Amino acid sequence: MTGQHTTDADEVWMSRALELAERGPEADANPRVGCVLVGPDGSLVAEGWHRGAGTPHAEADALAAAGDRAEGCTAYASLEPCNHTGRTQPCAQALRAARVRRVVFAQTDPNPAAAGGGQWLLEHGVGTRAGVLATEAELLNRTWTQLVTTGRPWVTWKLATTLDGRSAAADGTSRWITGEKARQDVHVQRSRCGAILVGTGTALTDDPHLTARRADGRLYERQPVRVVMGVRELAVTARVLDDAAPTWHLRTRDPHEVLAALARAEIHHLWLEGGPTVAAAFMSAGLVDEVVAYVAPVLLGRGRPSVGDLGITTMGRALRLEPTDITLIGHDVRLTACLKEIG
Incomplete structure (x- = not known):
C-alpha cells in the first residue's frame, strides 16, 4: 500500500x-x-x-x-x-x-x-x-x-518483595513490605487494567478489597473486575464481595480457564496479584507476559517466598527476564520486565 x-x-x-x-x-x-x-x-x-x-x-x-x-x-x-x-x-x-x-x-x-x-x-x-x-x-x-491476535489477555504479574525474595514474614504478615508511595503506584496501575486477580488463599487470609483508589481514598471512576480464582468458598462478609466493583469467583485452579473467561468478556489486561501459588501456576503455564516487581530495601531471612515452585532445578533452566523499566518510588524500586525464553 x-x-x-x-x-x-x-x-x-x-x-x-x-x-x-x-x-x-x-x-x-x-x-x-x-x-x-x-x-x-x-x-x-x-x-x-x-x-x-x-x-x-x-x-x-x-x-x-x-x-x-x-x-x-x-x-x-x-x-x-x-x-x-x-x-x-x-x-x-x-x-x-x-x-x-x-x-x-x-x-x-x-x-x-x-x-x-x-x-x-x-x-x-x-x-x-x-x-x-x-x-x-x-x-x-x-x-x-x-487479545485479538492470540485470543488471550495480556497478563501482568505484580509482586511486592523484600531484597531476599520474601512476600511475607514467617508469621504470615505482609503489611507492609513496601512504602506508601509504592502502594499508591499499584493503585494507579490497577486502574489501567480490565481485571485484577487473587487466589482464594489470599482472599481468605488478607481479605483484600481489590479496588483502585486515589491517594485520598476515593475510588477511580472505572474499576477493574475483581477475580478470585479457586474452589474454596469465600466468607459472605469478604470485602471483595461488596458493591465497589464487579466480582467474579471462578471456581477453577486452571489459569487457562480463567483467561478464557476474561477473553469472552473482552477483557484484554489482567493484573495478577495472587500469592506465590497462583503466581507459580500462571508462570509455569507460560501465561505471564510482564512482571512488575516492587522491591523494598528490607530483609526478613525467613518467610513466604515471592513465587512457588516453577519446576526449575538448575541455573541453566532459569527463567530470564528482560528489564524494560527501573524506577525509584519513594524508598522502593519498581522493576518492570518482560519474559524471555528459558535457557
Whole structure:
C-alpha cells in the first residue's frame, strides 16, 4: 500500500494522533485511537479520539468536528480505519464520503473483523500510507492487540518483595513490605487494567478489597473486575464481595480457564496479584507476559517466598527476564520486565 507522497509532517501529525489516543480508556474493550484532520495548506482542521465502546470512533469524532471542512484534508489515524459495521458505521467509508484526500495510519488493524479499511480506501481513490509510527501505536494498544491476535489477555504479574525474595514474614504478615508511595503506584496501575486477580488463599487470609483508589481514598471512576480464582468458598462478609466493583469467583485452579473467561468478556489486561501459588501456576503455564516487581530495601531471612515452585532445578533452566523499566518510588524500586525464553 503506497501513498502519493511522504513527508516529515506525517510523523508530526501522527504523534498528535497518538497523544489524542492516550485520552481514551485503556481498559475498554475497544482500542485507543486518535485522529487528526489536516487541511491542504497544512493547518489543523479538527481532532478526535475514541472514548470507549459504543461511542463514535476517532475518525467519526474528528469528521463531526470538521463538518464540510473535511473535504480535501489528510486524515491521520493511529489505527487503520475500520471497514465493518459494528456498534458504529465503517470509518473508511465515512472518510471517503467526507471527500478526505489522503489517509495516513500507524498500526494496521490486527482484528480480522475490522481490518481492510486501508485497502478499501486505496481501491476507492483515496491515497493512503500505512506504518507511520507503527511501533509507538502498537505499544499503546499492546494488550488489546494481544487479545485479538492470540485470543488471550495480556497478563501482568505484580509482586511486592523484600531484597531476599520474601512476600511475607514467617508469621504470615505482609503489611507492609513496601512504602506508601509504592502502594499508591499499584493503585494507579490497577486502574489501567480490565481485571485484577487473587487466589482464594489470599482472599481468605488478607481479605483484600481489590479496588483502585486515589491517594485520598476515593475510588477511580472505572474499576477493574475483581477475580478470585479457586474452589474454596469465600466468607459472605469478604470485602471483595461488596458493591465497589464487579466480582467474579471462578471456581477453577486452571489459569487457562480463567483467561478464557476474561477473553469472552473482552477483557484484554489482567493484573495478577495472587500469592506465590497462583503466581507459580500462571508462570509455569507460560501465561505471564510482564512482571512488575516492587522491591523494598528490607530483609526478613525467613518467610513466604515471592513465587512457588516453577519446576526449575538448575541455573541453566532459569527463567530470564528482560528489564524494560527501573524506577525509584519513594524508598522502593519498581522493576518492570518482560519474559524471555528459558535457557
